[in-house]
């Protein structure tokens with residue numbers, strides 16, 4: 001290619017970059033299939049929408065949009081710290097936990113020298129941001145039942161490994177390792193490697209205490225936990241996530257990130273969402289109840305259903321219908337679910353838990369297609 005004609009050439013990591021594959025949008029499908037009602041069970045969003053208190057505060061805050069937010073969002077940082085009972089000096093908030101993932105890679109790993117490890121498949125942002133940063137990304141396959149082969153995982157790590165990413169509960173399977181296992185991994189990794197446990201879905205777990213290392217943070221100097229307002233707090237579109245990090249890393253992240261990555265409205269909404277206990281408890285109740293109902297009904301229809309502790313379930317359709325075909329037939333009926341081709345799991349679909357009504361309609365649609 002003649003760079004004189006095309007202008008400046010991007011870095012190879014940028015020009016060969018293939019972007020994150022999101023779920024389809026409701027408007028796209030309405031238009032494409034001429035449907036008036038479309039139910040989206042594809043992106044693990046909150047089935048109850050925006051917390052009412054956040055919506056109220058958002059309406060009242062629109063007039064603040066001309067102001068810059070306070071840099072580093074100290075009020076939100078303190079509120080998050082209070083919510084988890086950790087020191088505010090450990091918290092770094094960002095434009096979704098995606099931003100925290102990206103910053104951790106760029107802050108810890110030297111391009112061309114260090115590496116980052118994860119399971120395969122995993123949340124694609126780990127791989128995409130490592131590649132873009134010019135950092136080697138190593139993976140080892142999950143066990144066939146989607147549990148975690150820790151010995152193989154630890155064998156990936158060497159003295160140049162700076163981050164080990166683990167998603168718990170895992171996306172897309174819903175599998176959730178025990179806190180004891182994670183504690184052993186934190187101790188077995190090289191001291192120079194940060195164990196990042198991405199707990200985007202931990203709220204939905206039946207027994208958080210048995211699975212999260214958050215209450216034992218002080219025991220592990222190389223442990224970071226990621227959480228988000230996108231799922232249980234119903235604010236995916238506003239983009240707020242955070243890391244609970246070793247103090248020196250929280251400090252570096254808040255110094256290097258772009259000054260206003262959490263915007264004024266997002267900060268106000270997140271503060272209100274933390275206070276809306278009723279919405280939060282109702283979300284957990286609806287998700288846990290819906291998860292059980294969907295799993296039982298789909299098993300009854302002959303699906304293989306992976307046990308899940310998240311706000312979605314991963315399923316394999318019964319013999320006679322391929323996942324891709326079922327996905328297409330569901331779209332025609334106005335249901336968007338998540339095909340898992342981009343995760344290398346062509347035979348599976350991921351279904352986000354909806355409202356009780358959405359779940360019932362979804363099961364009816366599956367019965368019509370399969371029955």
Ligand SMILES: *Cc1c(COP(=O)(O)O)cnc(C)c1O
Nearest residue numbers: 096097098123171200228230241
């Ligand atoms: C949804 C999700 C997140 C959250 O991303 P945000 O940027 O906070 O919206 C993080 N990790 C995993 C594994 C997820 O599925």
